[in-house]
Amino acid sequence: MAAGLLCLLVILGGLFPREAFAHAILTGTDPAPNSTLAQAPEQIKLTFNEPLEEGVYYIRVLDQSGAKVTDNAAEMTKDRTGIFLRLPKLEDGLYVVSYHVISGDGHPVGGSYPLTVGKAAPAAGSGETGGTGGTSTGHNHSLGSSGVDGMIQYLARGLWYAAMLGLTGWLLWRRSASGRRLPGDVSAKWTLNLQRFYLVALLFVILTHVEALLGDGGLSQLGSLLTGTGIGISWLVSLGLSLAGFLLLGRAAWLDYAWAASLLAVKALSGHAVTFPPVWASVAADFIHLAAAAVWVGGLAAAAAVYRNRREEFTSFLGRFSRAALWSIIALTVSGVALTLLFLPSLDMIIYTQWGILLLIKIGVVVLVVGTAAFLRYTLKNKRERATAKLYKVDFSFMLVILAVVGVLTYLSPAPPNEPLSWHEMGKSVHMTAEVSPKAPGTNTFKVTVWVLDTLGPPKHVQMNAQYEPKEGEEATLAPIQIPLELQENQEKNWLEGYNMYTYYTQGPYLPLPGKCMLEVRIMDSNDDEAVYKKEFRLY
Template identity: 65%
Template structure:
């Protein structure tokens, strides 16, 4: 039931971690002559080994064997093009973001005025969606990561608690057997993660890119290091306490060096906070698991162990809270963004579960002081169940982007006497391309005036607002619009410039005045991150 509910919360696609913020030429653009290159710019640094841009003609064939290159700052990829003839082309791309998530997509561009039949053929060219995967594949990726985190935290936490007095009273054979079982569980879940993520990370490059993925990307290297540590663990663990702790720390640090933390500045602070966060989580998860082992194998030690675990769990919850707050502040430039993404919503759900854990811990301590063993056992089960839910939520959280990406605006309005379509790309603070098409009745003639304005809303607690920014649209002579509306004539306007200079909440306005001086006004609220 829980899997179904979470699957419904994230039904189609996960949010991409590196967002495409600029394309040259723009998607769906029509040009008289072909471009000299394709340039795709992203909002963060990319992995520099596994990436490509493919341009397909109307027959689905690549128009060049040249490979794309990456800019020095690793935020853009560029593909030089040969001279393109008239026709419809499909641009397909694939990159891996700095935190190890695949991002890809496809879009058409048109050169000249190809026949309609050619457009239909090219429209059937392959299209690659972004990260992730929808349906069963996507759910399998989330489940794999949830099990992987459960295995990693259970194993590393168990290695700490294994040295406690209560665990040492267990027969050595029992303690060693559970250690080996957790090691096997971790190895299997690691391979499960690799198996469910490998295809999407390789993209269209296929197995020919496997070597680059495993040896020249952060996520691939982390997989290899984790696999090596896992195999070494079968030879090294349970021999010395310091060796167990060192091994566990190395495993947690490897994870911290391959996720969200490495893509946010300052990197040292985010990686350190993430490692501390994982260590505190391991202390809590491992303790709950150790309590379950004691409950099944040496029940008379159960309450005594919970007394020691309760003190450590309180400290771990405090550390988890502090490190979690630090990570959120590092990941989000504005705390209000937490309500604008699936990552933020799921984080709030996780916070609610943590509050349940805190309340459960308080009740456990209360009933332990009252020597009510039956109540202690019942509330321990609640605590253990909350842990499973949190680990499941973590499986989703680690594959969602904390910061909300700005999506290109495609806005269409049907009015009584005028219709309008506006496209803003990339729809982010800075320089943007604005394209507006208006449709007026044929007997009305051309519009006297078409104006676009943006009005920024004042920030909370600030009564002062910027005056509206005028976006100076220019009439595009000879432009064609594929959308036909019976009885109406289309007029196209465009401009490029820094007319959306700031992040924040704003209202985009398009004002259309026809030849009779009648004005139609369309408004749309939007938020720039």
Template identity: 45%
Template sequence: MNTKLTRWITMALLLACAFVWIAPKPASAHAVLTKAVPEPNSQLDQAPERIELTFNERLESQLYYIKVYDEIGRDISDRKASLSGDQKTVTLELPKLSNGRYTFTYHVISADGHPVEGTYVLTIGPEVGVSAGGAPDTLHAGHELSADMSVYDVLKYLSRIAYYFGLLAVAGWVLWGAIAGLGRSGISDYYRNGLLGVQRTHLLALIAFVYFHYQDLLGDQGLDELLGLFTGTWVGRSWLIAFVLALVGFATLGRSKAGDFVWIALLLAAKSVNGHAMGNDPLWLTVPLDFVHLLAAAVWVGGLLLIVPGWRRNRTWVDAFLPRFSNGALLAIIALVLSGTATTLLYLPGLNYLLYSQWGKLLIAKVVFVVIVILMAIGIRLAMRKRKEKDLYDMVRMDFGAMSIIVVLVGLLTFISPVPPNEPLNWHVMGEKVHMTAQVTPKVPGDNQFRVDVWMPKELDRPKQVLLKLHLLDKSGIAPIDVPLEEHVNDRESEEFQADDTLKKFSYKAEGPYIPFPGLWKLEVRIMDKNDDETVYSTETRVY
């Protein structure tokens, strides 16, 4: 690879490194556990016959499991889990379980290629007096950026950014080479040396990308399932096809214009079936939109890589190529805006989600840089017409810098869920006389479990009435929903509050579809004592 091209690629990667260290912390989940039967962390009188875990989106058809461990950590079931026809529910038929405490751990791969893991505890028979673990979503495979990340985690994020840069660079370089016939032009040596350089960059970045991600997808199943990863999952097939194409490209690229176009199409298609496009419906639209988005980005990235490093060395050719690139980049930006807008509308329930999630905020940042690119494109066209060489070179370099930042943002956006994960609500209030804890699990649109614990002074005895009302704040005209609480016995100690001898605990629960759709909800708990004095507590929570 020529020295200038190497220098520009190095600068782009260093910029990527810097951005990773200062980037905000993203949301951490893709497929989300929405329902578990039996309910996680519950106490059962009888052993269940099976475990059913339902997720909010399709899962890969391979490399999923549910494992069961007894109180001393032994794996007590060798049965394989099964996947439902809609690929959203994983079921494990259980052996006969005796009384005791059992730990269940699951591992799935969401359709967009991200691993999701979780662990929770079930107690069968009398309470054994040991804390029953956390919420079932607390062990999702880490997709978080933080200041205390390990070197391995940093390298994982950098490998994603490098991979997307390498993919767009090699696809764009080959595309412009085929369109403009650069392999047989006056800059053929420059083009062929650069081609070898971007091919090597793409291959090495692909290897690093796979190395830093395959272990998360395997979970603890071991390397014996590696073949299943590469042949039985879309993400694995995508990696395998990309690797084969990268190797074939060293022998075939530049020999045939038609062959180069086919190679580009296959490479970008392989990437289109691995990512958010596969986790959203309808696939017949999301996957082609992703392909168009990648192709348009490759046009822009490849053209800039050809121009900027060779500005002075191939100035005559650059002057002739710039108008052609300007027209192509204009069409590419239009395609990027249209395809990006369409995918955003498909991925998000509403545009207001852009303000709630890290994915949305990063997308807004990307849009800002795209607007900057559009303004610079206008400036480049004006500078070309007025032949202001210095202004033109400065704007092209700025365009290259904006491109590098956008590639970094793309690398992060592909690892973050567009819709934030819902987390169970645990809400505790220490009142003057009446204390209250409310729980909503898993806090998703549809069926949920509702629990309310109330501590009353013993002289007031049992509450005369306990009501739980749900108010949707996003829409007017919808009356509050009354959750039909029923009293039950809950002897488990509260983690939020340790009552003294002056208080008595009363517990209530309900289960059902009382959160019918996403939105900002206000939970209102109304507690009336025997003297008809009412205590009201409220809180707001967003359901995605």
């Protein structure tokens, strides 16, 4: 069974991302990535789509020798959606900007990109002067979450969820009629072992995630991470509860219930739910979802304890468990639907996002659980004990599958990330490449490179328009937004013989809204022949 769970994690790691996307997305950079600036900037400012954690963040600017240009610390804006670094007077040359932040739900976000000041050789891929920019930021949403490291992190989270839900659910079931009939030493032993399992799993999660959250800040930032970020505080509180549990659990029923509720509440207050408004509704739905899952997972653990120590009561316990599991599945379904509606801007995202695909897999396994439960009730009714025991094992296996899926699901952003657009079209006499970065609602950089037959001379006109599609059920359509491109002095090598190359650039809030958008580029040559290229994409 353990080997099967490991194989499932490997499969999920292959199907799903090398990068586990966080919620905080870089929506603005000033100056623009890959830009060549006539004058040195006074500061570097980065803007994100949601509030950031205040404990750990930095911007570093390195010169061509790899040395930091300033020891100034980055500062955060009052609304916590941006960070900026004040710079000394920079000499002409090539610089690299590196940044690291933690999003509101506890995921690390970072990246690097070049800047050129003055007459130094421009950054690779840049063909602009006087403030123009390219499109790649090297933005990475999951530092340390690829390859073997990523698989270990997924495994750690899966074990942590199994331990948390198993322990909290067990504390509920041990107080049931069947649980109370277990020998006292057996009940205490199961409680102690589940507590140990949870403590080890929690430490495993912390050890496998702390490096990515610290970034290049190192252990000197550990105190800020643990006391100044939501994820760090949740780790400390969970660790405190875990240690206190060794002294408190088993003394009184109300104490067990309060401890279990507190542990689930800490998780609900430190995950995806805290980043989606209204926060109270998201957190409440998440808590209900966790509590319902704990009833099911803890019930399976209690069934194993009864089977090993009170086998004569195993069948009757499964009867009570199946009734509780039915209400658990109903609560899971209702709260899961609520969370999906709160997390996703549009339900159609389910079918083309990694989070949505995993959710569908999870739903499919839950359907199998419901089917198994129906057969289980049938075998109980007809007193077929051998078949009942086999179905219990099947149900337990499905639990492991769901927990493995959850280990990946909880680290993915429900909404897909906005990624820079690089779009190339080959025509008969005109070729075109359009780049948009970060391709997110708000301020973007737009670059269009045009190749025209050298016999035709420069284009008469190059125009870019953005046309938003109306939302479903809405008749009103926004008029096209014209994006004012300006011709730049080319500094890139023209790789296409027989053609002249022309580069156009602008930066501004010309993609102001989320939604489906049609980008149009119109190029008119000297013979008044017009080439029109269109590209559809979605902004999240």
